[in-house]
Amino acid sequence: MTEALYRAVVAAGRAPSAHNAQPWRWRLAGAELDLFADPDRMLGVPDPAGHLATVSCGAALHHGRLSLAAQGWQVTVDRRPASTGSRHLARLHIDGPAAASPGTARLARAIGRRHTDLRPLTGRPIEPRELRTVVRAFNSHDIRVHILRPDQILELAVAAARSSAAGPDEEQWRDQLALWTGADRIAGAVDRVRLPGQQGEHDRAATFAVLHGRGDHAKDWLCAGEALSAGWLVATQYGMSLMPFSAPIEQDRWRETLRHVAPDLDHPYVMMRLGRHETPAVTPPTPRLNVEQIIERVQAR
Structure with a gap:
């Protein structure tokens, strides 16, 4: 034992x-x-x-x-x-x-x-059946999953373009939005604000999701971590990559922006990017x- x-x-x-x-x-x-x-x-x-x-x-x-x-x-x-x-x-x-x-x-x-693999998601898209299986794994201990629509991600990207904050978590979040929007998605951006974008490869089929729940106590955040682990391991079985973000959750202004973009959210705990890479990771x-x-x-x- x-x-x-x-x-x-x-x-x-x-x-x-x-x-x-x-x-x-x-x-x-x-x-x-x-x-x-x-x-x-x-x-x-x-x-x-x-x-x-x-x-x-x-x-x-x-x-x-x-x-x-x-x-x-x-x-x-x-x-x-x-x-x-x-x-x-x-x-x-x-x-x-x-x-x-x-x-x-x-x-x-x-x-x-x-x-954790920070590279752009350039592999084949997640099939709906696969996504449903991963979502079921996340749904535990009263933790739920909200899948963000592309237009909601664009709204978050616009907010990132307007933000002047320069902390490391904020920079990582803006970099990831840049990978998602890509240089070819900047034209016609919402409100004519230039979105963050990067040349070259970008996330072709990224899925962004938020773990959320009714409570805001330590036990709720603990259960959110358990749910994150459960869903991440199932995603790994399906050959998916998952990357969590803390900036949209820990920063008050980002949390309010997220709730404005997705009004159905309760207390957001973790935001995630899901998808696949075209080639296996080579980093140690x-x-x-x-x-x-x-x-x-x-x-x-």
Whole structure:
């Protein structure tokens, strides 16, 4: 059992995180794993409310419990244990052995293949059937998905063209909109504002989506991270690339612009770009913390 929990921590260490900060740590005690946020790893990353760290921890939580399920263990998850501090986000408890389904095993294997690829999406479009399957994976823990229409993306691109902000997240967001609009889409732009555009290859068939839900508490942001992980791994199985954005969510002006463009949204948690690349990625995987840096062993309670 201890070995299974240790392997779960290793799998959780592969989870996506804002700026690859990996802002989590684990405490192992008997048949339980406790997940804590580690905001010190977010130093230098604009995250005043801790939303990015909590979403990242939610993705790690999903990776960890998926690993345990694939190893043949039944697990109970207690999110935000009431008797603990604000950094204590969840507790995983092994209840006993359980048969792992082939689907669970396949999804767990996708953990090793999942990565972030910033290149333009120049591969074949996502088929509607595939998109429905990925959307179902995102729809968990009261988290929902809103697929943005092309005209809504254009409105966001116009807002980006008018913005004078120059933070790193804002620049990344504008760069991605430029990849989507492309130089050949600038003519006839909304309100005659010159859209951000780039020459050469651009996103031919990108799908932009927003994870959103009814709540705005830490538990809601944690569940958003779990949903992000679940959908990302299914997208990986289909050969899709996913890239999350934080600027449209963390910046107040962008959040209000997003709600104006898509009035049906509740609380937006994560914005994503989905699609395919024409060729496989050749970049090395991002560096990860050694498991001994993020796990603490204590006596069983």
